[in-house]
Amino acid sequence: MHPRRSAQEVLLCDLCEAFPLQSHCELCNINLCVNCAGKHVSDSSKRHKVVPFLHRKSTPNYPKCPDHADKQCEMYCEKCDIPVCITCVTSGKHKGHDISDVLEKLNAKAESLQKDLEELETRIYPRYEEMASDVQTEKSELETKYGKLTTDADEQGEALHREVTAIVNQRKSVIAEMKTKHLDALNKNTDEITQKMAELKQIMSDLKSMLKSNDVSLTSTYKSRNSEFRTLPPKVRVTLPSFSAQKINKDQLNKMVGSVSSLSITKEQGDTMKSAEAVSSPPVKPLLDEPRVTATIDTGYGLGLHSVSCLSEDQVWTGGENETMKLLNLQSKLLTSIQTKSGKQPQDIAVTRDGDLVYTDISNNTVNLIKNKQIQTVITLQGWVPRGVCCTADNDLLVIMDSDDRKQSKVVRYSGSTEKQSIQFDDQGRPLYSSGGYIFKCLSENKNLDICVADCGASAVVVVNQSGKLRFRYTGHPSNTKQSFKPFGITTDSQSHILTADSQSHILTADCWNNRIHILDQDGQFLRYIHCDLESPWGLCVDIRDNLFVAEWFTVKVKKIQYL
Structure with missing residues (x-):
């Protein structure tokens, strides 16, 4: 603050510092009294703009012109991409160039x-x-x-x-x-x-x-x-017995003691975040106003079709309430059928990037891979029951599982049969996923590598990032307070949309279902519903062209839906 001024004093002229200010020069950015204002405008070397003090504008700090020391750059040359003064413009140096107001450029x-x-x-x-x-x-x-x-x-x-x-x-x-x-x-x-x-x-x-x-x-x-x-x-x-001491095989002893895998320290390529403009721009494939069914597949199961996974644009694997998994085309033709090794129904199925089928079996707590029609058990769990399974962009397997006593639940990432990551608690040590009566849990990896879980028991879609940190929980459309939200199947598409099948209750009667699909963006914002006369939607998957396949529990049909 000026040494002669305080919050309680009259504001004085910046030039004479003797009389109260009344005016303001927007060019020079100084406050003036009546006498100094008259003297100030008499200086014809500049185009002073004196206005009443209360009508003053916030005057920007114009840059000094490097070529004309007494001038300020009040304009901007678009071609040269530099601020310029009036003398620069009139001198001909910027002849033919587009000149704009520097304040507009500043704004x-x-x-x-x-x-x-x-x-x-x-x-x-x-x-x-x-x-x-x-x-x-x-x-x-x-x-x-x-x-x-x-x-x-x-x-x-x-x-x-x-x-x-x-x-x-x-x-x-x-x-x-x-x-x-x-x-x-x-x-x-x-x-x-x-x-x-x-x-x-x-x-x-x-x-x-x-x-x-x-x-x-x-x-x-x-x-x-x-x-x-x-x-x-x-x-x-009596021949005295002898003791035949075997030479200690250190290599064999080392194997018996066990080994420690080598420490691997690598730097992964950091994720490149989309710019704010890219995030806010419309998606490459906008949502259709009216999604439509383009094909219906009759699977031939009895009651209870719960899983579907795309092998190609016109072939899907299905799993239901028996031991047989079926590969069908869009015309409902049975191409291949495979029975589970245990003779019990699969809990969930998924197709790997190599085109092989994976299924979880809760009767013997295993995850199994079918390659060339041969079943290989790749994961056997101890104390845990496998539920949903999906294949990641890196060809890992994500398995969501419950403990035998149904008091815990977690997502585990596997490379082959080797556990790479376990996701169970948030930053405060609270369980991320529900436990108890509901055994239905499905999951999918999004394009941004988020892990999305349809947690029916929690009435929520739970999304964590690649490192397992909670991003958000979606518990249904905020405006819907009359119907409960029970997500069963879940999938993601090329636009990072999250799609989940909404089923109102675990009571398996035809009139208890909400019969709709929720579409969310990657941050959990509700975008719209898909209805398409769905009946008891359960398992979901999308093909490479973002066509949605919906397995219907009661009708045992798979509907192919175009929604983008």
Whole structure:
């Protein structure tokens, strides 16, 4: 603030600083009293614009002209893309060039700057914050995760020690038993020899007595037993057992202890966010005002068609309430049928990028791959029951599963049979997905790599980003307060739309269904419904041309719908 002014004082002229200001020069951006205003406009070197102080405009800070030091650049040369003063324009240097008002250019630039600021504040910077938070979370989990690796190694070592100790103790027991038998044999031999020696001593004593007595009767009755004793008692020979120690095979021991996979540190290509203009621009394929059914496939199942997955534009795999999965064309012709390995119905099906079929089986808690009509079990779960399955852009498998006691639920990413990622809780440690009575859960990966789950038990579509961080929950159209929202099937298209089949209740009667598909944008904003006289819609998928296929539970038909 000026040293002679305060909030309580009269505002004074900027030139004389003695009298109250009454006017303002918009060119020079100064405040003037009556006397100074007259003197100011008398300067004919500039086109001063003096207005009453209350009518002043916010005067921009015009740039000084680099070629004419006493001039301000009040215009803009569009061709040269630089601010220019009036002398520059009249000198002929910019002859034939489009000249605009620098304020208009400033306003346009200001709008662009404002858009950039809004995008940085609302979209870009929050993503960087999110990434930083994810890295910090990963760092905080290092101690626990590496501690588990160490514990696993210790437990394996202890298990091996227990096995080795048990085997050594068994060998020692055998040795002790052999020693006892050996000693018994020697003791028995000793007893036999001792008995013979006692007899010999008695005979020798008797003979000595006979020789001393000269008794003819004793001598005449004597019979020699020397020949009997010339054959010595059998000598017991025991071959001492030996211990054949095997050379320790360190390679084999290493395999038995287990191995630690190598640490892989890579930098993935960072996601490129769409600009604000691209995000707000109309989609390449706008929604049709009236979606229409272009084909109907009769699958031939009994009651309960729940899964459909596209192999091509005119071929779809289907799964229902029996053990057979069918490949059908648009004319309802059966092309292939395959029975599950367990003989039970599949819970969900999906087609991989290679065109192979994947299905989940809750009867034996497995995920199975069908290649060339051969079934291979790729994942066997312990303590968890697989529900929905989908194939990602990277050809991974995403499986949503419930614990055996139905108290937990999570999404797991697999590369082949190797678990790569587990998604179960939000940042506050709360479960992302419902648990309990509803067993129906389906999922799909969106084009922006979000993971979208139709969680019927939660009456919500739950969407997390690629790293598993919660983005949003969609719980139905806000204006609809009379009908409940029960999403069953879910799919996504090339426009990053999320489509989910809305079923009002888990009670399987034909009059309990809402019979509609919700279409959302990638941020969870409701766009519209698809009705198309649907009856009990359940499983959903889209083909490469964004045609929607809907499996109807009660009619056991698949409807192909064009909605873009």
